[in-house]
Amino acid sequence: MSSNTIPLLSSNFLTDLKAHTADSHKNLENLPVSASILSPDIKIEDYCHYLSLMHDVHKSTEEVVFPLLTGVITDLEERKKVSLIEQDLLFLKFSKSISTTIFQDADITIPFALGILYVIEGSTLGGRFILKNVSANPQLSGNEGVSYFSGYGDKTGSYWKSFLNMLSEYENNNNCAEEIIKGAVYAFDNIYNHFGGR
Numbered sequence: 287m288s289s290n291t292i293p294l295l296s297s298n299f300l301t302d303l304k305a306h307t308a309d310s311h312k313n314l315e316n317l318p319v320s321a322s323i324l325s326p327d328i329k330i331e332d333y334c335h336y337l338s339l340m341h342d343v344h345k346s347t348e349e350v351v352f353p354l355l356t357g358v359i360t361d362l363e364e365r366k367k368v369s370l371i372e373q374d375l376l377f378l379k380f381s382k383s384i385s386t387t388i389f390q391d392a393d394i395t396i397p398f399a400l401g402i403l404y405v406i407e408g409s410t411l412g413g414r415f416i417l418k419n420v421s422a423n424p425q426l427s428g429n430e431g432v433s434y435f436s437g438y439g440d441k442t443g444s445y446w447k448s449f450l451n452m453l454s455e456y457e458n459n460n461n462c463a464e465e466i467i468k469g470a471v472y473a474f475d476n477i478y479n480h481f482g483g484r
Contacts, residue, residue: 299454299463303404306467310474319481323416328423334380337434340409341371343477346388347406354399359452365407365445370433377431388476394469397462400453401469405477410437411446 314320319339322332344367352362359365375382389402417435420426429436438445457463 299457300450302463303401303467303470307405307470307474310471310478314474314478314481317478317481324419326419326422328420330378330423330425333420333423333426334375334378337371337374337378338380338382339481340434341368341375341382342386342480343388344368344371344406345385346390347402350387350389350394351399351402351406354394354396355403358396358400358456359403359449361445361448364438365410365449367410367434370436373433374431378425386480388480389473391472395465397456397460397465398469398472400456401466401471402473403449404453404466404470405473407446407449411442413437414442 319332319336322328323336325332348366348368352366355362394402413435414437417432417437420432420435426432453466457466
């Protein structure tokens with residue numbers, strides 16, 4: 287296979303991945319919990335509730351998914367978000383008492399785990415958009431309370447591209463698009479249920 291066909295293959299794979307997860311993505315965005323943080327008059331209690339739910343998602347990702355991907359995604363340490371959410375909740379004086387495990391299937395494969403991480407990293411990209419809305423709240427207008435949605439700051443776009451490159455390279459070398467797509471749909475479905483969509 288000539289090297290000049292690789293970008294085309296990656297492009298097709300990423301297009302397929304986005305197409306196969308579009309409905310799940312839309313369903314998640316349409317939930318009241320998701321809509322609440324995009325409301326022009328966002329309430330702090332709704333914001334804290336959303337962060338609390340996302341804490342479970344990221345904690346589960348870091349405990350279950352990250353260990354499987356240490357040799358595949360080279361900058362996993364820099365992609366951890368649990369401590370950022372905890373900083374925000376501490377600033378907002380929100381006490382989280384119950385945690386829920388979101389991803390707990392013991393049979394998760396590396397491609398499946400990459401599909402889950404695709405959803406998680408995509409949410410960081412989307413978080414930059416949400417940041418503009420939540421920062422309009424007087425209690426969140428400074429730098430505090432918005433660490434999570436700040437993502438990777440002005441490097442968020444490059445972190446997303448870097449992740450997509452690693453994802454595409456792994457898929458190209460292992461021919462596992464179907465398993466990655468299954469992992470992404472699984473992630474969207476489990477987060478949807480966790481957000482009260484069942």
